[in-house]
Amino acid sequence: MKRVQYDRHGGPEKMYFGDYDLPPAGDGEVRVSVNAAAINPLDWKLRQGAMKLFTGRRFPKGMGTDFAGIVEAVGGGVVDFRVGDEVFGTMDFKRSGAFAEAVLVEAAHLAKKPPQLSFAEAASLPIAAMTAWVAIIDRAKARPGARIFINGCSGAVGALAIQLAVSRGAHVAGACGPASRESARAAGVSPLFHYSDSQAYTRQGTYDAVFDTLGTLDVGHGFAMLNPGGVFVDINPTPARLLRGVLSRRYKLAFATMGIKHLPAIAELAGNGTLRPAIGLEAPFTDALSVIADTEAGRRTSGKTVLTF
């Protein structure tokens, strides 16, 4: 079988199509034949070695985390999935490799694919939706009437965060770049600011939560935008941001890994139309190397980029 893999950390030139084998599904594991796999910033950050403290030095490493496909085999103790089920899910970032013909994952990292969604739409959801869930529902505690500001409201995480917040009755304001204004307005963000206008973010009041999807909002400025008791939610911690934030009870981190338990609820919301995946480009797996490199270089589409098999 073929997958996208690399033998050393580094840039896009390190990726190649390699042969690999999967062991039989062990206890609690499910083997899935992949129909679609979505590209996330996490994929190239892992390849660049940004998390090598956690991922170790064993190579080759497979690339890709989010996928959708059909169950081929189940291991002992798996009761929620059967051979032939249509599923979607995400691989643990320490053993990624979803840009591949088949994957072996823990059953806890899977959910049934809503029949209303294509494989590509389902594959586009896990990391972005789990992160948005942890940020907006678990950390920001979105509720009717809450005022939430989203910095970077038009990316994969930001767009789903708006939908989750609005579904909970919250009011969403935010900031985006010029190319994203139309989609952010259509999603209901109001008022909507340009990043260069950050001093105006509180012109129409302060917020119960500020969610920075990009890691570009000054943490001190974010704190100044909060109502008493409000929280600043960060998904791009750096040592400097952590230092600034960790001393404050208003600073909250959110990670996709904390959201795996929400995958079945995310499937339900996507099935009933509350969460609406946006696909910008579907490309064949055979083009994976150039498509991943272009996405990493910042090629803009109207949604997620998904590889199809």
Ligand SMILES: NC(=O)c1ccc[n+]([C@@H]2O[C@H](COP(=O)([O-])OP(=O)(O)OC[C@H]3O[C@@H](n4cnc5c(N)ncnc54)[C@H](OP(=O)(O)O)[C@@H]3O)[C@@H](O)[C@H]2O)c1
């Ligand atoms: N902590 C975690 O577990 C976790 C999980 C997921 C993501 N993250 C991180 O959060 C950040 C955002 O992730 P993301 O998946 O939302 O990234 P993304 O989809 O690439 O969006 C990032 C920004 O790119 C611009 N953009 C919007 N649509 C675009 C498109 N179609 N093509 C190219 N650029 C587009 C937008 O900014 P403009 O306003 O400028 O248009 C958007 O806010 C990344 O740094 C990622 O690594 C962290």
